[in-house]
Amino acid sequence: MVIWSHLSCNLKAMERKNIGIIGIGRIGEVHLCHLVQSAQVNVTYLVDIEPVHGKIRNLVKQYGLQNVKVINTEEVTHMLSDKLLDAVLICSPVFGKPHKKSELVKFALQAGKHVFCEKPVDLDPSVVEECYKLAEDHRKTLQCGFDKRFDISIRKMYDKIKAGDLGELRMIKLVARELPAWINADYLKSSGGIVVDSAIHELDLICWLSGERPESAVCFGHAKNPMFKECNDVECAMIMLKFPSGLVGYIENVRGVPYGYDQRFEVLGEKGMLCIENPSTTHLQLWNEDGRLLDTIEQNGLPRYYEAYRMEKQHFIDVINGQASCEVLPDEVIFNSKLTQYCTKSLRTGTIVNIP
Ligand SMILES: NC(=O)c1ccc[n+]([C@@H]2O[C@H](COP(=O)([O-])OP(=O)(O)OC[C@H]3O[C@@H](n4cnc5c(N)ncnc54)[C@H](O)[C@@H]3O)[C@@H](O)[C@H]2O)c1
Incomplete structure (x- = not known):
């Protein structure tokens, strides 16, 4: 019995995690390149402003990605309501539009997603603290990008x-x-x-x-x-x-x-x-x-x-x-x-x- 529960726990851990990336610029592209090579991950959403979508679709084609949705920044809350999404990588600028990076971190944590956020999470230390408090409250990971x-x-x-x-x-x-x-x-x-x-x-x-x-x-x-x-x-x-x-x-x-x-x-x-x-x-x-x-x-x-x-x-x-x-x-x-x-x-x- 103990062996079975241990086994099922390991199998669950081995299920591919569904991950979305917000901001497909310089660093977002690097992270995408690594995620598509991982057997533990499905990239299911790529989020950026409309003018960048052409470049993103080329990347999708280049990597042969299936079932990935390329969406606008305004649709981020729709993505976060997807129950199958496990985590997001936030790679937009600190003052990104329409949402700055720390706002996206908060939305994602409130929606129950794990977050990897590129440095800096925010310029205001009290906002960084708020983000970590949210992560703790929602029992989710918030990993800052200190590569x-x-x-x-x-x-x-x-x-x-x-x-x-x-x-x-x-x-x-x-x-x-x-x-x-x-x-x-x-x-x-x-x-x-x-x-x-x-x-x-x-x-x-x-x-x-x-x-x-x-x-x-x-x-x-x-x-x-x-x-x-x-x-x-x-x-x-x-x-x-x-x-x-x-x-x-x-x-x-x-x-x-x-x-x-x-x-x-x-x-x-x-x-x-x-x-x-x-x-x-x-x-x-x-x-x-x-x-x-x-x-x-x-x-x-x-x-x-x-x-x-x-x-x-x-x-x-x-x-x-x-x-x-x-x-x-x-x-x-x-x-x-x-x-x-x-x-x-x-x-x-x-x-x-x-x-x-
Ligand atoms: N850890 C590192 O070594 C490292 C390296 C480079 C950049 N960074 C950090 O990553 C962040 C992004 O840097 P970059 O060089 O990739 O910038 P970039 O300008 O090349 O790319 C940012 C992308 O985010 C998009 N964007 C802006 N606002 C958005 C929003 N609200 N929602 C979705 N997409 C949005 C932009 O359209 C753009 O495509 C910065 O905060 C930077 O400090 C970290």
Whole structure:
């Protein structure tokens, strides 16, 4: 009897989950690509504004998807009333129209769906808190999109720190620079600024890797590019954090370097140092009288973190199947949201901000 109930529970967990994706832009497409390759999932709805439907129908054809409905953003409540739908991935911008991202999160949770939401859930930490309260009330998962935690090298770095290989931590340095190519004024105006849009990942990583929360922060930034100035944003930002243990953190975000997607991470401890460099796109090297030339690094974050996005989606599927508990904890996401606001305040005022 016990064996049968265990078996039926496992079989239920193995049933394909029906998932809808809201917002099929840059990141929505990446998540779609991973979901269609999963044997544990049916993609049943794709939601976006009408002008994007042509592109979405091409994707549906390309992936040979059956029984998927391509619908308008206005029809989102109709989708959420579908009892067969288990979960949604929310990949629209924070100020998406007609509903901003956190409104969609709330609708979905109230309709009893599990939610994966791309960062940031909202710019206002109290709204992020409300979303997590709703998830708790409705006993549903709300996983925030911190994909870098699922990167194999970063995960190994985390495991080694937790195993005590570095001893007490002294300093963490996280560098994140990217090409300017895909960034335009529309994106910048709806992004919430460099800290909440870009440094949010490194702020999450620094707390997750160290297991600590900073007590003070300072952020300096500069906009040389007029587009960033007009959008009241900066293209270079530098954040320094002080943690209660004495650990110091340094985060650098630059939007507009000429050589690619540059992500380098360093953790210094009393027993040694862990670091992650940029992988080259191929193993090709040119050796000549000038020295040794490596191939280019990735040109944007989607290929660099392609596998991390897949692992992140697999984690979400495992969580909604009851086979894992969500590793991106509500308290961590709520604190991260507050931290992005403290750092943004420091950037705007040029002062050190104490974090209560
Ligand atoms: N975790 C990561 O690495 C990562 C990477 C890229 C983007 N993001 C986040 O994902 C979100 C989307 O970013 P993007 O680069 O894909 O943007 P994008 O502009 O490329 O795509 C957004 C899509 O959402 C659609 N949309 C807007 N409002 C909508 C609504 N109310 N309902 C349904 N669809 C709506 C747009 O038409 C567009 O197709 C942002 O919040 C961004 O910060 C996260």
